Amino acid sequence: MKIASINVNGIREAVERGFLDWLAEQDADVVCVQNLKAKSFELDDSVLYPEGYEGYFLDAEQDGFSGVGLYCRKIPKAIMYGLGFEQCDNEGRFLQADYDRFSIATFLMPSGDDDPAAKQTFMTQYLEYLNKMARKRREYIICGTWHIAHKTLDLANWTDNQTTPGFKPEERAWMDQVFGPTGFIDTFREVNRDADQYTWWPKLNQEVSRTRQEGWRLDYQIVGPNFRRNVKDAWIDTDATFSEFAPLIVEYDLEL
Structure with a gap:
């Protein structure tokens, strides 16, 4: 099973720049998208239902803001919209597809750039939910932009960014909880420990930043410990x- 996750940073702009062509080439079983910045009823059928996929979306209440989606080759048994707390659900930050053996979710953490306190509140509530997930018999694959670089390996120029949202000590400590006591696994680092592995580059001078590898790894696919050996x-x-x-792409020794 192949899962791709991508923060499109505006679905309509991404489509204009070739997102649908990229999607058609992936042969992924599930594609998780984040930060749509559009309501699903505003999108063309070509975006809602690309050939070979069924699309599911959770819109943010605010126009031009947030929103997540799932493109699934196999129709899920059920779809869960949101997590039951207002900040997550009103801002369109979590959408889950349930299959027989496990669930796949697309997720978008607040960046914290404009409102660090709101991000901290979200993290507190979300960690409570992750702890509940970890105690269930069902397995989960949670994909998306977490807006936190966990280790110094996960961003360039980390010494200059220790007070920057996304690399603050309290944010990294929160990720320590997710990958420590809560028990989830960072699938990418299970199979790739290389440096200069980034999923986001600053918008200003983006091309130069990518060439110089001046980026951050803000995107993750996480699983519980029972799926550790299934990460291929x-x-x-x-x-x-x-x-x-x-896009972050992970192949699993699993079938839907």
Whole structure:
């Protein structure tokens, strides 16, 4: 099973820059998208239902803001919209597809650039939910932009960014909880420990930043410990340039 995750940073702009062509070439079982910045009823059928996929979306209440989606080759048994707390659900940040053996979710964390307190509140509530997930018998694959670089390996110029949202000590400590006591696994780092592996580059001088590898790894696919051995390969598609984010792709020894 192949899962791709990509922060499109505006679905309509991404489509203009080749997102649908990229999607058609992936042969992925599920594609998780984040930060649509559009309501699903505003989108053409070619975006809602690309050939071979069924699309599911959770819109943010605010226009031109947030929103997540799932493109699925196999129709899920059920779709879960949101997590039950207002900040997540009103801002369109979590959408889950349930299959027989496990669930696949697309997720978008607040960046914290404009409102660090709101991000911290979200993290507190979300960690409570992750702890509940970890205690269930069902397995989960949660994909998306977490807006936190966990380790110094996960961003360039980390010494200059220790007070920058996305690399603050309290944010990294929160990720320590996710990958420590809560028990989830960073699938990418299970199979790839290389440096200069990034999924986001600053918008200003984006081309230069990518060439110099001056980026951040803000995107993850996480699983519970029972799926650790099912992670077969993981890579970042830096050739995809329809967004300032790059797709994160993971192959699992699993079937839907």
